[in-house]
Amino acid sequence: MSDFEISSLSGTGPATIRVKPKAANESESNKEQVIKVIVQGVEREVTLVQKAAPKIVETWGTYFSITPETTSHTFDGTKRGETLEIGVYSYQQKFIDNNPQDEYRAVDWKVESSSDWLEVTQEIGEANAAGKLTIKTKSTNQEHNPSNYDPLERTAIVKIISQQEPNTEIVLNITQSPGTRTTKYGFEPTPNIPFPNLGQNTSTAQISNVKGYQYYLINGIQVAKFIKQFKITDISKTIEGQFSGGIGSEPIPFKVWLTDYPSNIATQWVSELNCVGHLQTIMSGFGGIQVTYNGYINDNGNQSVQLNIRLGY
Structure with missing residues (x-):
């Protein structure tokens, strides 16, 4: 034919x-x-x-990018639960004879993280719509120099990897700024004077090996403590107060005083407190209040500190 x-x-x-x-x-x-x-x-x-009809050439172009385009981010080291959201475009577009078509298909991507202080989650987009990568800090930054306890920043790498050849990677450099170091002062152990036995109105307790301390805290969490000399300037005072008597009952008075303490503790630096505590009251059962003596810790001058003594059990 x-x-x-x-x-x-x-x-x-x-x-x-x-x-x-x-x-x-x-x-x-x-x-x-x-x-x-x-x-x-x-x-x-x-x-x-x-001649034969021109051959129709169908190809797919791959697109892989993020928004915002920055590849570094710094979180606040004094906070936890901060989040960074990144849009991830990962898709292919159809071309006929190098002419773009309005046809798209999503391309999977995965996330790799080197950090145990970051929580990383992902959502894959549909067609050419952006997916979402969420990076969240799990904790405040407690990192510090072990020699001087100065806070340090910490870093991590998060990789976004296309699952389409040639498996392009986008590398995010994540930093959490140094935490905040604060200093506190106190005593250990906390002394306790029990209530008098039933039928008695006075009890005593040996208070031993109480030392003064300087504490370093980063973001409120203790990272170091150091023994320091101290004074208790009002150790000779008698403290008077009242326990609550309960509903419909009168308050119950008490007195607290200390004896047998170092004779120079009010005016000279000492390394340890050993003394006898006395409690006068008719209260019994469980306690729940403290009395306070005032003093100073020897740390680059006089740093105010309080010695708290628990009453009861």
């Missing part, structure tokens, strides 16, 4: 023969046909070629 239309199959004298394809060639190969023209016994052949 001929694939071409021929305008004339015979004639006399000079003539023009017009040939055209009957239809477009939608096959993947060329179509050929040979026509013969015979004039006064002389034969000539003409080969007609209809």
